[in-house]
Amino acid sequence: MGRVFAVILEGKIYSCKHCGTHLALGDDIVSKSFHSRHGKAYLFSKVANVTLGEKEERLMMTGSHIVVDIFCVKCGSIVGWKYETAREKSQKYKEGKSVLERFKISGPDGSNYWVGHGAHFGGSDADDV
Amino acid sequence: MGGVEDDEPPSKRVKVTSLDSRGIPYSLYLRQRGCSLTTDSMARLLATEGDDEVVGSKGIIKKVELVRVIAEALYSLGYSKSGACLEEESGIPFHAPEIDFFMHHILEGQWDESVAVLHKFGVTDETIVKLASLAIFEQKFSELLDDGEIMEALKTLQTEITPLCINYERVRELSSLVLSPKQNLVNGTSSKGSKLESRKKLLDKLRKLLPPTVIVPEKRLVHLVEQALVLQKDACKFHNSSVGKMSLLADHQCGRDHIPTQTLQVLQEHKDEVLVLQFSHNGKYLASSSGDHLVIIWEVMDDGQVLLKHRLYGHQKPVSCISWSPDDNQLLTCGGEELVRRWDVALGECLYIYEKSVLGLVSCAWGPDGKSLFSGVTDKSIIMWDLEGKELECWRGQKTLRNADLGITSITKELITVCKETVVLLFGWESKSERFIEEDQIITSFSLSEDGKFLLLSLWNEELHLWNIDGCPRLVSKYKGHKRSRFILQSCFGGLDHAFISSGSEDSQVYIWHRLSGELILTLAGHTGAVNCVSWNPTNPHMLASASDDRTIRIWGLNQVNANYNGRHSNGVHHCNGGS
Numbered sequence: 001m002g003r004v005f006a007v008i009l010e011g012k013i014y015s016c017k018h019c020g021t022h023l024a025l026g027d028d029i030v031s032k033s034f035h036s037r038h039g040k041a042y043l044f045s046k047v048a049n050v051t052l053g054e055k056e057e058r059l060m061m062t063g064s065h066i067v068v069d070i071f072c073v074k075c076g077s078i079v080g081w082k083y084e085t086a087r088e089k090s091q092k093y094k095e096g097k098s099v100l101e102r103f104k105i106s107g108p109d110g111s112n113y114w115v116g117h118g119a120h121f122g123g124s125d126a127d128d129v
Numbered sequence: 130m131g132g133v134e135d136d137e138p139p140s141k142r143v144k145v146t147s148l149d150s151r152g153i154p155y156s157l158y159l160r161q162r163g164c165s166l167t168t169d170s171m172a173r174l175l176a177t178e179g180d181d182e183v184v185g186s187k188g189i190i191k192k193v194e195l196v197r198v199i200a201e202a203l204y205s206l207g208y209s210k211s212g213a214c215l216e217e218e219s220g221i222p223f224h225a226p227e228i229d230f231f232m233h234h235i236l237e238g239q240w241d242e243s244v245a246v247l248h249k250f251g252v253t254d255e256t257i258v259k260l261a262s263l264a265i266f267e268q269k270f271s272e273l274l275d276d277g278e279i280m281e282a283l284k285t286l287q288t289e290i291t292p293l294c295i296n297y298e299r300v301r302e303l304s305s306l307v308l309s310p311k312q313n314l315v316n317g318t319s320s321k322g323s324k325l326e327s328r329k330k331l332l333d334k335l336r337k338l339l340p341p342t343v344i345v346p347e348k349r350l351v352h353l354v355e356q357a358l359v360l361q362k363d364a365c366k367f368h369n370s371s372v373g374k375m376s377l378l379a380d381h382q383c384g385r386d387h388i389p390t391q392t393l394q395v396l397q398e399h400k401d402e403v404l405v406l407q408f409s410h411n412g413k414y415l416a417s418s419s420g421d422h423l424v425i426i427w428e429v430m431d432d433g434q435v436l437l438k439h440r441l442y443g444h445q446k447p448v449s450c451i452s453w454s455p456d457d458n459q460l461l462t463c464g465g466e467e468l469v470r471r472w473d474v475a476l477g478e479c480l481y482i483y484e485k486s487v488l489g490l491v492s493c494a495w496g497p498d499g500k501s502l503f504s505g506v507t508d509k510s511i512i513m514w515d516l517e518g519k520e521l522e523c524w525r526g527q528k529t530l531r532n533a534d535l536g537i538t539s540i541t542k543e544l545i546t547v548c549k550e551t552v553v554l555l556f557g558w559e560s561k562s563e564r565f566i567e568e569d570q571i572i573t574s575f576s577l578s579e580d581g582k583f584l585l586l587s588l589w590n591e592e593l594h595l596w597n598i599d600g601c602p603r604l605v606s607k608y609k610g611h612k613r614s615r616f617i618l619q620s621c622f623g624g625l626d627h628a629f630i631s632s633g634s635e636d637s638q639v640y641i642w643h644r645l646s647g648e649l650i651l652t653l654a655g656h657t658g659a660v661n662c663v664s665w666n667p668t669n670p671h672m673l674a675s676a677s678d679d680r681t682i683r684i685w686g687l688n689q690v691n692a693n694y695n696g697r698h699s700n701g702v703h704h705c706n707g708g709s
Contacts, residue, residue, distance in 0.1 A: 001402065001615070001616070001659070001678060002402055002404060002615075002616040002617070002618075002659050002661040002678050003404055003405075003447075003449055003616055003617040003661065004615055004616055004617070005532065005573045005574075005589075005615065005616060005617045006532065007532075007550055007571060008530065008531055008532065051614050051615060073614075073615050074615075
């Protein structure tokens with residue numbers, strides 16, 4: 001592929017597990033209590049270096065949302081999803097924010113996360129209670 | 130100048146023509162000012178002006194003005210008989226006879242008479258009358274001095290020039306001339322033969338000073354026609370060849386056949402995706418780089434064929450930055466946060482390697498003097514070296530980013546680079562001045578026009594923004610339509626007078642926009658992979674090169690369908706548009 005454009009972040013960086021592309025900063029974590037099929041997931045106020053998939057309506061643990069899958073701009077692996085619209089008023093705060101699956105990213109200290117640590121089969125989403 | 134005053138509410142003004150905004154009918158102009166009509170001939174002029182007859186399908190051209198302008202054209206072409214005939218036949222005086230008397234007085238040096246007639250024109254803008262009178266008296270003063278009539282000159286200065294009270298500085302200057310008449314600065318001449326010349330110059334000056342309703346500006350019709358031609362040329366979206374003198378007989382409109390639309394060659398020497406390419410300043414060479422770490426120098430032959438000249442081996446990473454030396458004899462390349470190599474174009478050999486220990490070099494650019502080079506570094510600084518590798522300067526602080534291009538302007542001596550995601554820095558490396566351009570989207574790449582006055586930014590949100598950086602940076606236009614979501618796509622300026630903007634796209638096409646209007650005029654299909662970079666030949670407006678992920682370079686040229694062409698040879702393969 002051509003020259004991929006990726007911004008370079010500074011700070012506590014969460015990056016794509018496969019290719020190392022910077023995806024988000026620790027400062028932008030809104031909540032660590034989210035879940036995906038592969039286990040833990042974090043809600044970030046903003047992420048970088050992702051491309052967006054098609055809009056889809058999905059029924060999540062907290063209700064129906066319109067989301068788009070997000071993919072690493074360099075290697076194309078799916079890393080999470082972004083909330084476009086939330087049907088429930090109480091979930092509106094998620095709009096515009098993105099969830100990165102912990103299984104797909106390397107943490108700031110390079111740490112990785114393996115499926116099995118509290119994997120939540122059958123449900124994605126959550127919020128702070 | 131006189132005519133309509135700016136502080137008058139628009140509703141009171143007469144509806145004006147779109148071509149000459151000062152041309153309100155003289156009669157109405159006078160009526161608004163509450164002036165009384167003066168002489169019979171002036172009255173005759175006004176009577177015809179009261180005639181609101183219009184000419185042309187849009188009803189915006191006043192017949193009286195059109196005839197006056199045509200009369201002026203005839204007179205200035207030297208056809209005075211025809212001019213007089215037109216005035217007679219149409220009954221529309223070119224200008225009031227007072228003007229003729231006025232011009233006669235000026236050329237004969239009858240100053241007091243000319244000033245007297247001046248006041249009869251009915252120009253109510255006091256300033257204009259004063260300025261005109263002043264010009265006449267200055268001429269009188271100057272000629273008196275030349276003739277040695279010092280006392281008379283002084284009298285003019287005191288009684289006629291000074292009371293006009295316009296410019297005290299000027300009065301002082303003129304006084305000093307009395308003391309040293311040899312430095313006659315008023316019109317710089319002192320021989321008798323050129324007295325007439327200087328009077329003619331005064332007349333020209335007065336013609337420009339007086340409102341156009343009183344005296345039609347010289348060569349007005351020619352000026353209007355030129356305006357129309359320029360507008361036609363600017364509106365011609367495909368204009369890409371010098372058409373010589375434009376014709377008045379039909380509107381100017383180029384067809385698409387002057388823009389490169391057809392693939393003339395497909396260059397297949399690279400073994401991996403072609404990332405970057407650039408023509409040399411003289412348009413004789415093309416340099417390209419690829420994911421296979423190779424840089425290739427191609428030569429553009431006289432018949433337009435592009436042939437491989439050198440393969441440059443050495444880089445261990447794909448080259449992302451190519452810079453031709455000002456004389457096109459050498460090339461700088463760098464990529465992959467590695468090092469910078471300098472090559473000899475004729476021999477195809479590496480002459481020097483520039484490195485910064487521990488750190489990597491991310492971009493490179495030749496200094497305009499050809500004796501220095503600049504490079505962005507992974508620690509965000511910028512280095513300047515001489516050709517022998519001696520580090521001349523190093524500017525630290527957040528000057529550049531690791532994925533940023535480096536541009537350079539020779540006239541303003543600025544380095545141009547992206548210093549923050551949405552900010553471009555224009556750094557004067559000698560003056561240490563810093564200017565910034567801020568966008569609200571991430572900047573992925575940019576391109577500079579050859580004259581260094583325009584900057585084309587390629588943004589994250591699939592828009593190209595054109596900025597004028599000559600003076601205070603201002604956004605000029607936006608171009609949209611291409612696809613960009615993952616890659617760095619290089620765009621470029623091109624065509625005759627840089628009339629076009631071109632960019633690659635992730636949908637495998639080359640996009641071409643008309644620069645002035647912002648309109649997308651062409652998309653060129655043919656590549657089977659994302660087009661990463663485009664470069665338009667600076668000396669041949671009909672040649673465009675594109676680099677693609679499909680591992681090929683396409684050379685685009687004019688549509689050859691009707692042209693007489695024999696087969697093509699070797700390197701390139703002759704393709705039709707869209708062929709594989």
